[in-house]
Amino acid sequence: MLDFLPENISSFGGEIDGVITYIWRIILAWLVATEAVLVYLLVRYRRREGRRAAWLPATTWRAKAWILVPAVFVTICDIGIEARSAPVWDEVKLELPEPDLLIRVTGRQFVWTFTYAGPDGELDTADDFEAITDLYVPRDRVVRFQLESADVLHSFWVPVLRLKQDAVPGRSIPGWFEATADGRYEIACAELCGASHTAMRGRLTVQPPEIFDAWSSTMAEQQSL
Numbered sequence: 001m002l003d004f005l006p007e008n009i010s011s012f013g014g015e016i017d018g019v020i021t022y023i024w025r026i027i028l029a030w031l032v033a034t035e036a037v038l039v040y041l042l043v044r045y046r047r048r049e050g051r052r053a054a055w056l057p058a059t060t061w062r063a064k065a066w067i068l069v070p071a072v073f074v075t076i077c078d079i080g081i082e083a084r085s086a087p088v089w090d091e092v093k094l095e096l097p098e099p100d101l102l103i104r105v106t107g108r109q110f111v112w113t114f115t116y117a118g119p120d121g122e123l124d125t126a127d128d129f130e131a132i133t134d135l136y137v138p139r140d141r142v143v144r145f146q147l148e149s150a151d152v153l154h155s156f157w158v159p160v161l162r163l164k165q166d167a168v169p170g171r172s173i174p175g176w177f178e179a180t181a182d183g184r185y186e187i188a189c190a191e192l193c194g195a196s197h198t199a200m201r202g203r204l205t206v207q208p209p210e211i212f213d214a215w216s217s218t219m220a221e222q223q224s225l
C-alpha cells in the first residue's frame with residue numbers, strides 16, 4: 001500500500017511501516033468521509049431562490065453534536081494509534097538489545113563523525129577509531145549508538161533503517177539498529193542546523209560481517225599508529 005516509502009533494511013522497519021500504514025488508513029478514511037459530507041452539504045444547501053444564509057449560534061445539542069461527535073471519533077482514533085504504536089516504541093526505543101558493535105555518532109556543522117569502540121568494545125579507550133561521513137556496519141548485527149552533537153541541534157536520519165533521532169548538545173542519546181541487507185545507503189541531517197545543512201550527508205555501507213571485521217581491524221591498526 002505504501003509503495004512510495006524508501007526501501008526497508010531495518011530489523012524493526014516492518015513494525016514502523018505497520019504503524020505508518022495504520023495511521024495512513026485512518027487518514028484516508030477521514031479524508032473520504034469529510035469530503036463526502038462537504039460535497040453533500042454543498043449540494044444540499046446550494047444557493048436557491050428565496051433562501052437566505054444566516055449565522056446560527058450553536059446553542060442546541062443538535063448543533064453542538066457537529067463538534068462533539070467528530071471529537072469522540074478523533075479521540076477513539078488517537079487511542080487506537082497509541083495502542084498500535086506503543087509496543088513498537090518499546091521495541092525500538094526502550095528495549096535496547098545486547099550490542100555486537102558500539103559506536104558514537106557525533107553531529108557537527110556540517111559533518112557526521114562515527115567513533116568505533118574498537119576491539120575492547122568500550123568508547124573513550126585507546127583502541128577507538130574514527131570514520132568521517134562514511135558509516136560502515138556489519139549486516140545482521142546489532143549496532144548500538146550514542147548520538148551526540150558537538151554544536152547545535154542535528155538529526156541523524158537513515159531512511160532505509162527507519163531511524164531518525166535528534167542530536168541534542170549536552171546529551172548522549174542511546175539507540176540501536178540492525179541492518180539486514182548489504183549495500184550503500186543515504187544518511188542525512190533532518191534538523192535545520194545552519195547554512196550547509198543540506199550538505200550534511202553521509203553514507204551507510206552495510207557489509208557481510210567478515211568483510212566488516214577485516215575493515216575494522218585495519219582501521220584500528222592504522223589509527224593506533
Ligand SMILES: [Cu+2]
Nearest residue numbers: 154189193200
Ligand atoms: Cu545538521
